[in-house]
Amino acid sequence: MSLAALATDNTLATRAQRVAAVAAEFADRVDAEGRFPKEAVEAMKAARLLGIQVPSAHGGESASLLEIAEVCSILGQACASSAMIFAMHHIKLSSLVEHHETSAWHTGFMQEVAGRQLLLGSATTEGGIGGNLRNSICAIEVDGAMCRLTKDATVISYGVESDAILITSRANADAAPSDQVMTVFRKDQYTLEHTHDWDTLGMRGTRSDGFLFKGEAPSEQIFPQPFAEIAAQSMLATCHLLWSAVWFGIAADAVSRAQSFVRAAARKSAGQVPPGALHLAEASNLLQLVKSNLLSGIETYENAKADGEKLSSMSFAIAMNNIKIASSQTILDIINKAMLICGIMGYKNGTPYSLGRHLRDAHSAQLMISNDRILANSSAMLLVQKPDFSLLG
Amino acid sequence: MNETIRELLSRVGGLPVQMSEITDEADLYAAGLSSFASVQVMLAIEEAFDIEFPDSLLNRKSFASIKAIEETVAQIIKSREAA
Numbered sequence: 344m345s346l347a348a349l350a351t352d353n354t355l356a357t358r359a360q361r362v363a364a365v366a367a368e369f370a371d372r373v374d375a376e377g378r379f380p381k382e383a384v385e386a387m388k389a390a391r392l393l394g395i396q397v398p399s400a401h402g403g404e405s406a407s408l409l410e411i412a413e414v415c416s417i418l419g420q421a422c423a424s425s426a427m428i429f430a431m432h433h434i435k436l437s438s439l440v441e442h443h444e445t446s447a448w449h450t451g452f453m454q455e456v457a458g459r460q461l462l463l464g465s466a467t468t469e470g471g472i473g474g475n476l477r478n479s480i481c482a483i484e485v486d487g488a489m490c491r492l493t494k495d496a497t498v499i500s501y502g503v504e505s506d507a508i509l510i511t512s513r514a515n516a517d518a519a520p521s522d523q524v525m526t527v528f529r530k531d532q533y534t535l536e537h538t539h540d541w542d543t544l545g546m547r548g549t550r551s552d553g554f555l556f557k558g559e560a561p562s563e564q565i566f567p568q569p570f571a572e573i574a575a576q577s578m579l580a581t582c583h584l585l586w587s588a589v590w591f592g593i594a595a596d597a598v599s600r601a602q603s604f605v606r607a608a609a610r611k612s613a614g615q616v617p618p619g620a621l622h623l624a625e626a627s628n629l630l631q632l633v634k635s636n637l638l639s640g641i642e643t644y645e646n647a648k649a650d651g652e653k654l655s656s657m658s659f660a661i662a663m664n665n666i667k668i669a670s671s672q673t674i675l676d677i678i679n680k681a682m683l684i685c686g687i688m689g690y691k692n693g694t695p696y697s698l699g700r701h702l703r704d705a706h707s708a709q710l711m712i713s714n715d716r717i718l719a720n721s722s723a724m725l726l727v728q729k730p731d732f733s734l735l736g
Numbered sequence: 737m738n739e740t741i742r743e744l745l746s747r748v749g750g751l752p753v754q755m756s757e758i759t760d761e762a763d764l765y766a767a768g769l770s771s772f773a774s775v776q777v778m779l780a781i782e783e784a785f786d787i788e789f790p791d792s793l794l795n796r797k798s799f800a801s802i803k804a805i806e807e808t809v810a811q812i813i814k815s816r817e818a819a
Contacts, residue, residue, distance in 0.1 A: 477771070519752060519768030571765055575796060655795040720771070727778045729791045 355406065358390040359414040363421040370422035371692075373548035374700050377541070379504050380548045383418075383425035384462065392429065394457025396436050401450070402457040408581065409641050412588035419592020420599070423704035424548025426592055428462075428501055430585040431549075434578060435463035435509045438525065438566070441577040448563040452507075452527060464505030466556055470495040474713060477574060478520040482513035483565065490562040492526065493555070497539055500551040506530050510556060511570050523570035526560070533558035545703030575655045580644045582712075583663045587637045587670035590708050594633060594674040597701045598626050601681035604688065604696045619684035626680040633670050633677070640666040657728040664721045671708035678702050740784055741805050748776040760803040765796070774799050781805065787812045 366383035373380045387393055396411055397403025411433050418426035439453040455461060467476040481494040492512050499508065507529045514524045539553025566573060601623055608617040643662055647653040678701050682689045685696040692699055738760070746755040749764070750773040758767055769777070777799065782788055787809065789798070798808040 514766070519766065521768055521770055522766040569766070571796070652792070652795055652797065655797065656791060657794040658791050723772050723775045726775055727782070727789060728794060729788065731791065 355395065355404075355410055356413065356417065358392060359417040362386040362390050362392060362425075363417050366418055366425040367421035370425070371700065373422060373424055374545075374703075377543075377547040377550075379501055379550045380422060380425040380428065381504070383422060384428060384504070387425075387429060388460040388462075391460060393432060393436075393460045393462060396433055396440050397453055397457040398440070401454045408584060408644060409638075412585060412637065412641060415585050415588035416592035416595065419589040420596040421592075422548070423589060423593050423701075424546055426589040427546060427549050427586075430589050431465060431500055432463050434582050434585055435465050437577045437581040438509060438573050439527075442566060442568055442573055445567050446563070448561075449527070449566065452564075456507075459506075461506035462501070462504060464499055464502055464508040466494060466496040466499045466502070466508050466510040466554075468496060468498040470497045470553075472520075474716065476511065476712075477523070477571070479511055479513045479523050480520065482516045482518060483524060483526060484516065485562050485565075488562055489559060490526065490565060491559045492528075493557050495538070495553075496556045497553040498551045499535070499554050499556070500549045502535055502552060502554050503550070508533065508556070508558075510558070514569070521571065524565050525570045525573060526558075526565045528558040528560050528564065532560040544706055545700070546707040572655075575660070576651065579660070580647075580654075580663045583667040584637065584640055584644060586708070586711065587633070587640070587666055590670050590674045590705065591630075591633050591637055593701050593705050594630055594677040597678040597681040597698055598623075598630050600689070600696050600698060601626060601684040604685045617684070617686075619686065622680040622684050626677050626684070629673050629677045629680070633673050636666055636669050657724045658731065661721050661724055661728060664717045667712070668714055668717060668721075671711075671714060674705045674708060675702075678705050737785075737806055737809060738802065741781065741802055741809075744780040744784060745777060745802070748780050749773050750776075758802065760806075761801050764799065764801055769799075777805075781809060785809055785813065787816070 362383060365386040366380060369380060369382045392414060394402065395404045395406035399405045415426050415430045418429055436456060439449055443449040443453050456463065469480055471480050472478045481492060484491045492510065494510060494512060507527055509525055509527055511523050511525050513520065514522050534557050535554040537552060538555055541550050541552045605617060605620045605623050640663065647659050653659055678698060682698050682702065685698060688694045688696040689698040691697060742755050745751065749769055752768045778789060789812065793808050797804065799805055
């Protein structure tokens with residue numbers, strides 16, 4: 344396709360490619376400086392990618408989860424931090440898209456996200472809960488038409504750059520830790536006092552700093568359904584699936600670099616391949632496993648969405664957990680193999696085959712919702728869940 | 737059945753409140769039933785009533801309240817008798 348044709352081609356994949364080109368250009372600087380990828384996020388807004396999930400009738404494009412995952416993967420091949428920000432935004436947006444129907448305010452706000460390309464942030468982590476987002480210490484205070492919340496949020500990714508934050512808390516001052524609600528606060532309805540710095544091994548551009556959040560907003564901005572329902576029916580699944588799509592993108596780019604390395608070496612000395620070339624076949628095999636696993640997970644989710652009971656069933660939760668565990672572990676193997684193939688050229692920064700950033704970014708995957716926590720959760724469910732080994736579903 | 741379920745909940749449910757304060761219709765998750773404790777409750781109920789929950793009933797809804805648990809257990813016993 345010619346450049347002129349590319350500029351006017353507005354399919355989702357092409358728009359994503361254009362944003363990925365911007366993200367790739369700044370990826371090393373974002374990583375080195377540990378800064379928010381503002382160029383890539385501006386490009387996402389310009390390409391109107393932040394509202395694609397919103398139904399067409401509400402000003403979006405009714406993009407399927409598969410289409411959103413594809414954008415995550417395309418961006419992940421360019422800049423993992425940018426891709427993760429895009430994924431996290433859409434995970435928050437899924438709460439609005441799947442649960443807006445009983446609230447006029449949330450429906451209106453969802454339309455605004457698409458119309459004005461608002462970037463949604465998330466504050467589910469809190470000091471003292473030990474990483475379990477299904478527990479809160481802080482409680483929202485509803486005072487007639489207004490509600491107030493103070494939260495020691497140890498992580499709010501791109502908190503400063505978000506246009507609104509979706510934040511969890513206990514439903515009221517007397518509620519149990521697991522009796523939670525989620526509330527939307529717009530940027531002008533809260534203050535953030537910086538408490539923890541995000542200086543990390545990888546994913547340095549997500550700027551997942553800690554903040555003391557203090558917000559006040561009309562009470563109608565609290566989601567009417569319990570957070571437990573939102574978490575079980577849309578958030579956890581979209582989270583594991585879209586994260587996995589980002590991770591697939593990181594691994595795919597590593598394999599692509601390794602493949603270029605092998606090809607260049609084979610061209611230079613005809614008939615001879617570099618010693619690591621066998622690993623390329625192994626890496627390609629593992630990459631295919633990650634891809635198949637992700638695609639089958641997306642299909643499982645799309646099928647279960649039509650049936651609320653299936654969505655909240657244990658076998659569905661276990662299936663989603665398995666996808667997260669498998670993709671987060673396997674990408675490390677894949678990138679390691681790519682590193683063996685590229686050798687010192689992969690280990691060094693600033694070569695066409697550099698893999699340091701990929702490897703560092705990929706190490707976050709096992710820790711974003713710790714795999715140990717997820718395994719413990721699955722193993723508890725496996726005590727009662729009855730296995731179904733049918734290949735038909 | 738109601739009493740057995742209440743006894744099991746108080747033994748393995750890990751709820752922060754007294755069982756006497758929980759009505760049959762009360763949302764057990766809102767009362768503080770964690771997902772891990774709900775699995776323990778399911779296991780204890782399977783043992784007490786000598787039943788197995790089919791996968792289709794292993795969801796949040798089946799264990800949302802004491803009444804829901806009663807209905808779920810009754811449904812399983814009924815379908816076993818019919819079989």
